[in-house]
Amino acid sequence: xxxxxxxxxxxxxxxxxxxxxxxxxxxxxxxxxxxxxxxxxxxxxxxxxxxxxxxxxxxxxxxxxxxxxxxxxxxxxxxxxxxxxxxxxxxxxxxxxxxxxxxxxxxxxxxxxxxxxxxxxxxxxxxxxxxxxxxxxxxxxxxxxxxxxxxxxxxxxxxxxxxxxxxxxxxxxxxxxxxxxxxxxxxxxxxxxxxxxxxxxxxxxxxxxxxxxxxxxxxxxxxxxxxxxxxxxxxxxxxxxxxxxxxxxxxxxxxxxxxxxxxxxxxxxxxxxxxxxxxxxxxxxxxxxxxxxxxxxxxxxxxxxxxxxxxxxxxxxxxxxxxxxxxxxxxxxxxxxxxxxxxxxxxxxxxxxxxxxxxxxxxxxxxxxxxxxxxxxxxxxxxxxxxxxxxxxxxxxxxxxxxxxxxxxxxxxxxxxxxxxxxxxxxxxxxxxxxxxxxxxxxxxxxxxxxxxxxxxxxxxxxxxxxxxxxxxxxxxxxxxxxxxxxxxxxxxxxxxxxxxxxxxxxxxxxxxxxxxxxxxxxxxxxxxxxxxxxxxxxxxxxxxxxxxxxxxxxxxxxxxxxxxxxxxxxxxxxxxxxxxxxxxxxxxxxxxxxxxxxxxxxxxxxxxxxxxxxxxxxxxxxxxxxxxxxxxxxxxx
Amino acid sequence: xxxxxxxxxxxxxxxxxxxxxxxxxxxxxxxxxxxxxxxxxxxxxxxxxxxxxxxxxxxxxxxxxxxxxxxxxxxxxxxxxxxxxxxxxxxxxxxxxxxxxxxxxxxxxxxxxxxxxxxxxxxxxxxxxxxxxxxxxxxxxxxxxxxxxxxxxxxxxxxxxxxxxxxxxxxxxxxxxxxxxxxxxxxxxxxxxxxxxxxxxxxxxxxxxxxxxxxxxxxxxxxxxxxxxxxxxxxxxxxxxxxxxxxxxxxxxxxxxxxxxxxxxxxxxxxxxxxxxxxxxxxxx
Numbered sequence: 004x005x006x007x008x009x010x011x012x013x014x015x016x017x018x019x020x021x022x023x024x025x026x027x028x029x030x031x032x033x034x035x036x037x038x039x040x041x042x043x044x045x046x047x048x049x050x051x052x053x054x055x056x057x058x059x060x061x062x063x064x065x066x067x068x069x070x071x072x073x074x075x076x077x078x079x080x081x082x083x084x085x086x087x088x089x090x091x092x093x094x095x096x097x098x099x100x101x102x103x104x105x106x107x108x109x110x111x112x113x114x115x116x117x118x119x120x121x122x123x124x125x126x127x128x129x130x131x132x133x134x135x136x137x138x139x140x141x142x143x144x145x146x147x148x149x150x151x152x153x154x155x156x157x158x159x160x161x162x163x164x165x166x167x168x169x170x171x172x173x174x175x176x177x178x179x180x181x182x183x184x185x186x187x188x189x190x191x192x193x194x195x196x197x198x199x200x201x202x203x204x205x206x207x208x209x210x211x212x213x214x215x216x217x218x219x220x221x222x223x224x225x226x227x228x229x230x231x232x233x234x235x236x237x238x239x240x241x242x243x244x245x246x247x248x249x250x251x252x253x254x255x256x257x258x259x260x261x262x263x264x265x266x267x268x269x270x271x272x273x274x275x276x277x278x279x280x281x282x283x284x285x286x287x288x289x290x291x292x293x294x295x296x297x298x299x300x301x302x303x304x305x306x307x308x309x310x311x312x313x314x315x316x317x318x319x320x321x322x323x324x325x326x327x328x329x330x331x332x333x334x335x336x337x338x339x340x341x342x343x344x345x346x347x348x349x350x351x352x353x354x355x356x357x358x359x360x361x362x363x364x365x366x367x368x369x370x371x372x373x374x375x376x377x378x379x380x381x382x383x384x385x386x387x388x389x390x391x392x393x394x395x396x397x398x399x400x401x402x403x404x405x406x407x408x409x410x411x412x413x414x415x416x417x418x419x420x421x422x423x424x425x426x427x428x429x430x431x432x433x434x435x436x437x438x439x440x441x442x443x444x445x446x447x448x449x450x451x452x453x454x455x456x457x458x459x460x461x462x463x464x465x466x467x468x469x470x471x472x473x474x475x476x477x478x479x480x481x482x483x484x485x486x487x488x489x490x491x492x493x494x495x496x497x498x499x500x501x502x503x504x505x506x507x508x509x510x511x512x513x514x515x516x517x518x519x520x521x522x523x524x525x526x527x528x529x530x531x532x533x534x535x536x537x538x539x540x541x542x543x544x545x546x547x548x549x550x551x552x553x554x555x556x557x558x559x560x561x562x563x564x565x566x567x568x569x570x571x572x573x574x575x576x577x578x579x580x581x582x583x584x585x586x587x588x589x590x591x592x593x594x595x596x597x598x599x600x601x602x603x604x605x606x607x608x609x610x611x612x613x614x615x616x617x618x619x620x621x622x623x624x625x626x627x628x629x630x631x632x633x634x635x636x637x638x639x640x641x
Numbered sequence: 642x643x644x645x646x647x648x649x650x651x652x653x654x655x656x657x658x659x660x661x662x663x664x665x666x667x668x669x670x671x672x673x674x675x676x677x678x679x680x681x682x683x684x685x686x687x688x689x690x691x692x693x694x695x696x697x698x699x700x701x702x703x704x705x706x707x708x709x710x711x712x713x714x715x716x717x718x719x720x721x722x723x724x725x726x727x728x729x730x731x732x733x734x735x736x737x738x739x740x741x742x743x744x745x746x747x748x749x750x751x752x753x754x755x756x757x758x759x760x761x762x763x764x765x766x767x768x769x770x771x772x773x774x775x776x777x778x779x780x781x782x783x784x785x786x787x788x789x790x791x792x793x794x795x796x797x798x799x800x801x802x803x804x805x806x807x808x809x810x811x812x813x814x815x816x817x818x819x820x821x822x823x824x825x826x827x828x829x830x831x832x833x834x835x836x837x838x839x840x841x842x843x844x845x846x847x848x849x850x851x852x853x854x855x856x857x858x859x860x861x862x863x864x865x866x867x868x869x870x871x872x873x874x875x876x877x878x879x880x881x882x883x884x885x886x887x888x889x890x891x892x893x894x895x896x897x898x899x900x901x902x903x904x905x906x907x908x909x910x911x912x913x914x915x916x917x918x919x920x921x922x923x924x925x926x
Contacts, residue, residue: 412752414705432738433735433738433739433742434732434735434736434738434739439735443731443732443735446731446775446779447731447788450779450782450783450788453779453783453917453920453924456776456779457772457776457913457916457917460771460772460775460776460779461772461913463771463772463775464767464768464771464772464775465768467738467741467742467767467768467771468764468765468767468768471742471745471746471764471767472749472761472764474742474746475745475746475748475749475750475760476749478705478746478749478750479749479750479751479752480703480705480750480752565704565707565708578700578701578702579702580702580751580752580753580756580842580843581753581755581756581837581842581843582753582754583837593752593753594752605752605753605754607752607754607757609761610761610764610765615905
């Protein structure tokens with residue numbers, strides 16, 4: 004298959020298959036989705052192997068450009084109607100603010116733009132396409148099972164569930180389109196399409212809270228859209244090309260700075276960076292597959308993708324420093340707030356925003372090492388977060404609570420699901436897993452900028468605390484796991500979870516090949532001087548990160564010992580915990596008998612430091628600071 | 642770069658470190674006894690204690706405890722190994738994190754109130770010392786331009802002169818890491834405090850011995866990190882380390898235990914402040 008049809012397949016297959024979401028027969032739906040997963044995964048891998056490309060799609064009848072212009076107006080029309088329907092003035096105004104420049108661009112008398120290649124991809128786009136196709140598809144597969152239970156619980160009609168799956172699958176296509184467009188106008192269309200999809204997905208439950216949060220997500224992302232289209236308009240009136248590759252070739256021109264700043268701010272809204280973080284945490288009301296999809300492989304990645312793509316334009320300008328500071332600020336703020344949360348999905352959400360902040364800080368730091376750290380972080384974060392969100396969604400359906408305090412001792416009740424969840428957490432912050440290797444590279448790269456590195460150090464200690472705490476309470480249990488009736492998760496929940504865990508482990512083990520295949524080709528393009536250096540010893544300094552292998556050996560060694568132990572069945576005698584001499588005689592449940600003979604069960608709670616970090620006050624303060632920096636950023640790029 | 646001699650040196654270190662660590666804690670106990678007007682146990686007492694613990698019957702609440710203790714021990718061994726290999730400071734930092742996390746997970750895995758309180762407090766300790774430790778390593782980078790220990794060791798003049806304030810901040814961090822007073826908040830040497838032995842409550846016999854051995858490795862590692870501040874001559878380094886550790890013991894005996902609230906509220910601002918001032922001095926020069 005040639006590149007043209009393959010990329011068309013990756014974009015249009017999900018868009019057309021989306022209709023399958025309405026299929027009433029579950030087996031049929033699942034086989035269609037499973038088939039689509041296989042095709043997408045295979046297609047994206049082939050595309051990656053074939054390497055970077057760029058082409059201008061041709062059609063005999065109507066030019067693609069006119070089709071996209073039409074589609075743009077239809078899309079904006081739908082959003083305008085949503086604004087009217089929910090009597091949300093701001094949304095309507097924001098839509099009008101987009102229609103205006105769009106009309107100005109489309110009907111301008113200036114000579115029409117010549118597009119060299121509207122579709123193009125480099126290794127960054129190809130990596131992200133793989134993430135969307137593989138991680139995203141498995142999330143859809145998971146959704147087919149999850150939504151059955153969810154529909155029962157909420158009493159939604161099959162039609163609405165079908166609608167949900169429709170937008171979920173459509174999302175994959177929109178995201179692939181966004182990643183493969185080189186033409187900014189096309190990218191704008193897909194950008195707005197993801198916004199629309201996310202609105203419907205978040206609003207799915209139709210509760211008041213869901214509607215409010217969906218509307219908030221919509222208006223915040225529309226703000227991003229407004230900034231995006233005005234950036235295009237600025238480029239248009241200055242007679243600059245509207246293609247990313249051509250723009251990056253121009254390098255850091257003063258005239259490019261303002262459009263670049265606007266595009267970065269648009270990316271901030273998409274990636275839910277400060278001060279736009281509230282839409283993503285609000286999106287947590289949606290069913291788990293939405294959170295998994297938005298957080299790991301799609302939506303939020305679009306923002307950091309754009310920022311990384313534009314990096315040659317703003318390198319060495321004040322914009323880059325502001326990006327680094329804002330990214331690090333987001334990281335430390337979200338890590339601190341995550342510490343005060345006991346809602347599992349909120350913790351994950353803040354952790355996502357923080358990780359994206361790290362990616363943006365990397366883009367701002369802008370050394371080859373930081374750039375590859377950003378790429379690896381996107382990859383490992385996507386896999387780990389997909390695992391965590393799907394796992395938490397599953398657990399939530401089982402124990403009917405999102406509160407992590409209700410997850411004490413979950414290991415005893417649902418061993419496999421908890422183990423996978425713990426694995427996901429560990430892979431977020433401990434060596435030898437990929438996410439940590441990227442963090443290692445970030446600190447290395449940021450060490451020249453003390454302001455950034457101080458924020459990173461504080462933030463990273465906070466992340467260690469909230470992950471360790473959560474993982475620790477999951478494994479808290481009394482008896483060794485023997486002889487109990489093991490709980491088995493449904494197949495279509497178990498498979499995606501296991502695949503993500505295996506993927507995360509395999510990618511971490513193969514970190515050196517991954518680095519060579521993903522980062523190095525990209526660095527050679529973005530940093531021309533790096534291409535020469537990579538032949539000499541400079542690369543070794545980057546790759547020193549992967550000395551983490553001893554840790555792998557240590558873990559392997561431990562597991563071996565444990566296995567041997569188990570084989571020998573030499574389990575040592577088991578005792579009850581120390582309860583000041585009031586231990587219960589039988590080993591059924593943890594707790595003690597008080598002097599009056601009453602049984603007092605064991606219970607414990609975590610420190611949340613809410614008193615020290617009052618969320619409202621912290622929020623207000625940090626938003627003010629972030630807005631201040633954004634104003635500075637904009638002024639600096641005028 | 643990793644050479645054969647480096648490798649052998651690291652291997653030797655890993656074998657000798659527990660012996661050295663035990664000896665140092667023996668001296669520590671002897672000195673402490675002297676401060677308190679007691680005779681104190683012989684210097685080799687920690688060896689005897691540990692050997693006895695190792696020969697005791699295993700007794701655990703659940704199997705996760707064993708895994709956690711083992712990972713804790715292995716991670717501190719790996720950290721010492723990497724340190725004497727002359728590897729990357731950040732890498733050692735992250736390997737140490739594995740140990741800290743695993744230790745806490747082990748304490749949290751048991752439904753025991755004392756162990757839980759200990760684990761929560763240990764988390765607060767990690768939260769306090771981790772940034773200081775990381776920023777100290779960044780301080781080394783700011784001066785020498787490398788995180789690599791073998792490179793830092795080649796620096797011509799003692800680094801203490803360029804980063805005196807960072808040295809003090811690191812002193813805070815490592816007192817917390819070693820759980821010495823006033824920061825013996827999560828677990829102390831004595832089983833008669835309000836949370837019994839905190840995060841160590843549920844370990845006994847060989848498991849407790851492993852925790853102890855891991856602790857010895859940590860002592861050596863910490864002294865190693867301090868040695869980086871004065872690595873120009875061996876004698877000077879030994880004197881410097883002795884003074885540093887004596888100061889630790891002295892403080893351990895002089896001050897009462899603080900609370901974790903006090904710790905976060907004071908160590909963070911003071912430690913960070915010292916580090917930031919020192920950064921400014923370094924960058925200004």
